[in-house]
Amino acid sequence: MGRGAISQLPAFVDARRDTVGPRAKAVYLIDSFFARQPDLNRRLGIRNDDVVRYVDTTNEPTTDGIDVLTSEIQGELSNLPATIVGFGGGTTMDTAKAIANLLTNGGNAADYQGWDLVKVPAVHKIAVPTISGTGSEATRTCVMTNTKSGLKLGMNSDYTVFDQMVLDPDLTATVPRDQYFYTGMDAYIHCIEALAGSYRNAVGDAYSRETVNLCRQVFLARDMMSDESREHLMVASYLGGCAIATSYVGVVHPFSAGLSVVLGLHHCVANCIALNALSEFYPVEHKEFRLMMEQQKVSLPRGVCASLTESQYERLVAATVVHAKPLTNALGPDFRSILTDERVIDIFKRM
Amino acid sequence: MGRGAISQLPAFVDARRDTVGPRAKAVYLIDSFFARQPDLNRRLGIRNDDVVRYVDTTNEPTTDGIDVLTSEIQGELSNLPATIVGFGGGTTMDTAKAIANLLTNGGNAADYQGWDLVKVPAVHKIAVPTISGTGSEATRTCVMTNTKSGLKLGMNSDYTVFDQMVLDPDLTATVPRDQYFYTGMDAYIHCIEALAGSYRNAVGDAYSRETVNLCRQVFLARDMMSDESREHLMVASYLGGCAIATSYVGVVHPFSAGLSVVLGLHHCVANCIALNALSEFYPVEHKEFRLMMEQQKVSLPRGVCASLTESQYERLVAATVVHAKPLTNALGPDFRSILTDERVIDIFKRM
Numbered sequence: 001m002g003r004g005a006i007s008q009l010p011a012f013v014d015a016r017r018d019t020v021g022p023r024a025k026a027v028y029l030i031d032s033f034f035a036r037q038p039d040l041n042r043r044l045g046i047r048n049d050d051v052v053r054y055v056d057t058t059n060e061p062t063t064d065g066i067d068v069l070t071s072e073i074q075g076e077l078s079n080l081p082a083t084i085v086g087f088g089g090g091t092t093m094d095t096a097k098a099i100a101n102l103l104t105n106g107g108n109a110a111d112y113q114g115w116d117l118v119k120v121p122a123v124h125k126i127a128v129p130t131i132s133g134t135g136s137e138a139t140r141t142c143v144m145t146n147t148k149s150g151l152k153l154g155m156n157s158d159y160t161v162f163d164q165m166v167l168d169p170d171l172t173a174t175v176p177r178d179q180y181f182y183t184g185m186d187a188y189i190h191c192i193e194a195l196a197g198s199y200r201n202a203v204g205d206a207y208s209r210e211t212v213n214l215c216r217q218v219f220l221a222r223d224m225m226s227d228e229s230r231e232h233l234m235v236a237s238y239l240g241g242c243a244i245a246t247s248y249v250g251v252v253h254p255f256s257a258g259l260s261v262v263l264g265l266h267h268c269v270a271n272c273i274a275l276n277a278l279s280e281f282y283p284v285e286h287k288e289f290r291l292m293m294e295q296q297k298v299s300l301p302r303g304v305c306a307s308l309t310e311s312q313y314e315r316l317v318a319a320t321v322v323h324a325k326p327l328t329n330a331l332g333p334d335f336r337s338i339l340t341d342e343r344v345i346d347i348f349k350r351m
Numbered sequence: 352m353g354r355g356a357i358s359q360l361p362a363f364v365d366a367r368r369d370t371v372g373p374r375a376k377a378v379y380l381i382d383s384f385f386a387r388q389p390d391l392n393r394r395l396g397i398r399n400d401d402v403v404r405y406v407d408t409t410n411e412p413t414t415d416g417i418d419v420l421t422s423e424i425q426g427e428l429s430n431l432p433a434t435i436v437g438f439g440g441g442t443t444m445d446t447a448k449a450i451a452n453l454l455t456n457g458g459n460a461a462d463y464q465g466w467d468l469v470k471v472p473a474v475h476k477i478a479v480p481t482i483s484g485t486g487s488e489a490t491r492t493c494v495m496t497n498t499k500s501g502l503k504l505g506m507n508s509d510y511t512v513f514d515q516m517v518l519d520p521d522l523t524a525t526v527p528r529d530q531y532f533y534t535g536m537d538a539y540i541h542c543i544e545a546l547a548g549s550y551r552n553a554v555g556d557a558y559s560r561e562t563v564n565l566c567r568q569v570f571l572a573r574d575m576m577s578d579e580s581r582e583h584l585m586v587a588s589y590l591g592g593c594a595i596a597t598s599y600v601g602v603v604h605p606f607s608a609g610l611s612v613v614l615g616l617h618h619c620v621a622n623c624i625a626l627n628a629l630s631e632f633y634p635v636e637h638k639e640f641r642l643m644m645e646q647q648k649v650s651l652p653r654g655v656c657a658s659l660t661e662s663q664y665e666r667l668v669a670a671t672v673v674h675a676k677p678l679t680n681a682l683g684p685d686f687r688s689i690l691t692d693e694r695v696i697d698i699f700k701r702m
Contacts, residue, residue, distance in 0.1 A: 001552045001597070167554070201352045202586040203518070210561040235553040246352070 001234075003227070005168040009085070009128060010045025012164055016082040016124055024082035027051045027073055027123075029096045031088025031130060044087065051076045057091045060266060063109040064147040066095065070102045070109075080104065083124040086162075089183065090134030090267070093127050094142035097160050100125045101142075109155075110146050118157035127165040131175050132233040133183035133268060135190075135241025137165045143267075150261060167238065169230040180225060181298040182268040184233050185289070187240030188215040189271045192285040193250030194243060197329035207243035211236045219292035250330035251281045254323035255347065261319040262312060263304060272300055277350045281330065305348040317344045352585075354578070356519040360436070360479060361396025363515055367433040367475055375433035378402045378424055378474075380447045382439025382481060395438065402427045408442045411617060414460040415498040417446065421453045421460075431455065434475040437513075440534065441485030441618070444478050445493035448511050451476045452493075460506075461497050469508035478516040482526050483584040484534035484619060486541075486592025488516045494618075501612060518589065520581040531576060532649040533619040535584050536640070538591030539566040540622045543636045544601030545594060548680035558594035562587045570643035601681035602632045605674035606698065612670040613663060614655060623651055628701045632681070656699040668695045 017024050028046055032054040046052060051073055059065075080103060086096025098109055100122035105112070112118050127137035136142070140161050141154030154160070172180065191208035194200070214236035218229045255274035259265040265273070272289075279286035293300070305316070321327065321344065327335040368375050379397055383405040397403060402424055410416075431454060437447025449460055451473035456463070463469050478488035487493070491512050492505030505511070523531065542559035545551070565587035569580045606625035610616040616624070623640075630637035644651070656667070672678065672695065678686040 001554050202582045203352050203589060206561050206565065206586050206590055209564075210557050213560075214557065231553045235557050238554060239557055 001167040003168065003170050003231070005166050006043060006128065006171060009043075009126070009166050012126060012166070013045045013083055013085065020080070020082040024079065025050050025077060027077075027081045027084040027099070028053070029084065029086050029088070029092055029099070030054050031092045032056050034087070034130070044085065051081070055088060055092045055095050057089065059264075060091055060260075061095050061098065061142070061144045062147045063113070063144050066098045066102070066109040066144060069095065070099050073099060074103065080123055083126055083163075085126045085128060087128045087130060089129065089131040090136045090143075090186075093129065093134075093136040093162075094144070094154070096125055096127070097122075097136070097142035097162070098144060098155060099123075101155055101157070101159060109144055110148070112155040112157070113144065113146060113151065113153040115156045116158075118155055118159045120159070122159045124163050127162040128171070129165070129167065129234065129237065130171040131180065131183050132172055132230070132237040133186040133240070135187060135237050135244055137162060137167070138238050138241025139244050145261075152257065152261060165238075167234050169227065169234050172230045172234065173225070175225075177225065177296070178298055179268075181219070181293070181296055182266075182272050184215065184218065184224070184236070185272050185275075185292075186268045187211050187233075187236045188219070188289075189252050189275055190247075190249055191215075191240055191243055192282065193252055193326070193330065194247035196282065196285075197248055197250050197326075198332070199248050199329045201246055204243055204245075204247035207239050208247065211240040211243055214239070216288075220295055222295075224296045248329040249326040251278055251327065253326055254320045255344075257323060258316045258320040258348070259304065259351070262315045265304065269301065273304060273351050276300055277347050303351075305351045313345045313348065316348050317341050320344055352518040354519065354521050354582070356517050357394060357479065357522060360394075360477070360517050363477060363517070364396045364434055364436065371431070371433040375430065376401050376428060378404075378428075378432045378435040378450070380404050380406050380435065380437050380439070380443055380450070382443045383407050385438070385481070395436065402432070406439060406443045406446055408440065410615075411442055411611075412446050412449065412493070412495045413498045414464070414495050417449045417453070417460040417495060420446065421450050424450060425454065428454075431474055434477055434514075436477045436479060438479045438481060440480065440482040441487045441494075441537075444480065444485075444487040444513075445495070445505070447476055447478070448473075448487070448493035448513070449495060449506060450474075452506055452508070452510060460495055461499070463506040463508070464495065464497060464502065464504040466507045467509075469506055469510045471510070473510045475514050478513040479522070480516075480518065480585065480588065481522040482531065482534050483523055483581070483588040484537040484591070486538060486588050486595055488513060488518070489589050489592025490595050496612075503608065503612065516589075518585050520578065520585050523581045523585065524576070526576075528576065528647070529649055530619075532570070532644070532647055533617075533623050535566065535569065535575070535587070536623050536626075536643075537619045538562050538584075538587045539570070539640075540603050540626055541598075541600055542566075542591055542594055543633065544603055544677070544681065545598035547633065547636075548599055548601050548677075549683070550599050550680045552597055555594050555596075555598035558590050559598065562591040562594055565590070567639075571646055573646075575647045599680040600677040602629055602678065604677055605671045606695075608674060609667045609671040609699070610655065610702070613666045616655065620652065624655060624702050627651055628698050654702075656702045664696045664699065667699050668692050671695055 086093040141156045143154040191211045194208045218233045256270040259270040437444040492507045494505040496503045542562045607621040610621040
C-alpha cells in the first residue's frame with residue numbers, strides 16, 4: 001500500500017513463477033482504459049509468453065462472457081498459470097476472480113453463482129485496483145449477471161478472495177471525475193445502509209464507521225482527487241469491502257439493482273441515482289450526499305426513468321422488491337406495506 | 352460474532368471432522384482458568400477421544416514448552432487432527448497457532464522464529480478468545496521466548512493466521528477487572544504508538560484509529576465490563592490485531608519488552624507500567640490512560656524496578672534499546688542520542 005507500490009508487482013508475480021515453475025505463465029486481465037498506455041508491460045512485469053486480455057468495461061460481467069474468456073485463456077495455457085493479475089476496477093477484478101475459480105474447478109460460471117459452491121482453491125490471484133470504491137479487492141464474491149436467467153449473483157466463496165493486493169493511489173489519478181465520485185460512493189452507500197439496518201454486528205459496524213469517516217474526509221475535502229484524498233479513498237474501498245462481508249445493505253441497493261437489471265445502468269452510478277431519490281428513508285445521509293456532490297461539482301444523469309412503459313415500471317418494481325433481505329434489514333419484514341407498487345414507481349419516476 | 356456465538360463452535364468443529372474423515376480427532380487447548388468449569392465439554396463440542404490440554408498461563412509461551420506440548424499431543428494422534436481450537440487469551444491462542452504449524456511442518460518451535468520460515472500450511476485452527484486485547488485472533492504471529500537464547504519472537508507467517516474465529520463477548524464476563532484492563536490496553540497502546548510513528552500507511556492508520564475509538568468508548572464508559580463494552584473491546588482487539596500486521600510500535604513496547612525479559616512481567620501489564628512512566632513521549636495519550644485507570648478504578652503494580660542491581664539496570668537498558676525499528680519509528684534513527692543509558696535507567700526507576 002502506498003504511492004508507487006505498483007513497482008513491486010513484477011516481484012510478486014516473479015515470486016509466484018519461482019514457486020510454480022520456471023515456465024509458468026502469468027495471466028493479466030487489464031481494464032481496456034489502459035490498452036494503449038506506453039510502458040505498461042514493463043511496469044506490470046508482463047513477459048512475452050504471458051497471457052494478456054484487455055477487459056472491456058462497457059458492460060458489467062456476464063456468466064457467458066466469463067465462460068468465453070476462460071476458454072480463450074485456457075487455450076493459451078498448457079498448465080495452470082502462476083498467478084492472475086486483475087488490474088482495473090470492479091468489473092476487471094471480478095472477472096479475474098471468476099476466471100481463477102473456473103480454471104481449477106472446471107464447469108461454467110453459472111454453476112457457481114451462489115454461496116460456497118466453489119469446491120477447490122482457485123489459482124493464485126493479485127488485485128490491483130485502478131479506481132476506488134467497489135471493494136472487490138477485499139470481498140469473497142465476483143458479481144456476474146446470468147445471461148439466461150438475468151440473475152445478478154456472484155461466486156460467494158472463501159476461494160474467491162484475492163491472495164495479494166497492491167494498493168497504489170497513483171493509479172487512480174487519471175480516473176474521470178464523475179466516475180471517480182460514483183465509484184467511491186459505492187463504499188459510502190453500502191456502509192450508511194449497513195449502519196442504518198437492523199441486522200448488525202460489532203465488527204461490521206466498526207468497518208462501516210471507519211469507511212464512512214474516510215469517505216467524508218475525501219468528498220467533503222476541497223479536492224476529492226488530491227494525492228491525500230485518493231489514498232484515503234483507496235483505504236475506504238478496502239475497508240468497505242471488508243464491511244460487506246459481515247453486513248447487509250438497505251433500501252438503496254434494491255432500487256439500484258432495479259436500474260441495473262431493467263435499464264442496464266452500471267452499479268455505481270445507479271446507486272447514486274437511487275440514493276438521490278430516497279431522501280425519505282435516509283434524510284441525513286441524503287443531505288450529506290448532496291453536499292458532497294456540490295462540493296466536488298459532480299452531476300448525476302437526470303430523468304433516467306422518464307417516459308418508460310407500464311411494463312418497464314412493473315419490471316422495475318419486481319426487480320426492486322425481490323431483494324427481501326436488505327429491505328427487511330432496513331424496513332422490517334412488513335416492508336411491502338411501506339414499499340407499495342405505487343410508492344416504488346413514484347420513487348423511480350423521481351430519478 | 353455476538354453474544355452466544357460460542358454455541359456455534361461444536362458445529363464448526365464437526366464440519367471439520369466431516370471434511371477430514373469420520374475418525375478425525377479435534378485438539379482443544381484451553382486456558383486452565385476454565386479447567387473446572389462444569390459443562391465445558393458439551394459447550395465446546397469435545398468428544399471422548401478428542402485431545403484436550405489445559406494451558407497454564409502463569410508464564411508466557413517458550414519454545415521448549417511448545418515442543419513438549421506438541422510431542423505430547425502427537426503421542427495421542429495417529430493422524431493430523433480435524434482442527435485445533437485455541438480457547439483462551441493470547442498465550443493459549445499463540446500456543447494453538449505454534450502447535451498447528453509444528454504438526455504439519457515438523458522440527459522444533461525455535462526453527463520457525465522469524466519471518467516466513469513456515470513452509471507448508473498448518474493444521475486448520477479456530478480462535479475463541481476469552482479475554483480481549485492481544486489481537487492474537489487476527490495476527491500472523493505467535494510470540495514465544497526462545498528458551499536458550501532468550502529471544503522473544505514469533506513464527507511470522509501467513510500460515511500462522513487462524514482459519515476461523517468465534518467472537519463471543521459473553522466469554523469475557525468472568526475476567527478479573529485488572530487483567531481485563533491491562534489486556535485491553537494492549538490494543539490501545541499498540542495503536543497510539545503506531546499513529547505517533549513515522550513509518551505509516553493509510554490502511555494501518557484506519558485500523559488503528561477505529562481501535563483507539565473503540566477503546567475510548569470502553570475505558571471512558573461508566574463500566575468497561577458492561578455487555579456493550581465487552582462487545583466493543585472484542586472488536587477493538589480484532590481490529591488492533593489487523594493494525595499490527597501493517598504498522599510498527601513506538602517507545603512503549605521496547606520498555607515493556609525490557610520489563611518482560613529482565614523481570615518476567617507479562618506483556619500486557621508491562622505495557623501499562625511502561626506507558627505510565629513515559630508521559631514525556633506520549634503526553635496526551637498518557638493523560639487519557641490515567642483518566643481511564645481512574646474511571647475504571649484500576650491500579651498498577653508500583654515500584655517494580657526499585658532496588659534492582661546495577662547489572663539488572665544494564666540488562667534493562669540493553670533489552671530496551673535493542674528494539675531499533677520501533678524506536679526509530681518513534682524518535683528517528685538518532686534515538687540513542689535521546690534515549691541515553693542514564694535516561695532509560697531514570698525512566699525505569701520511575702516505574
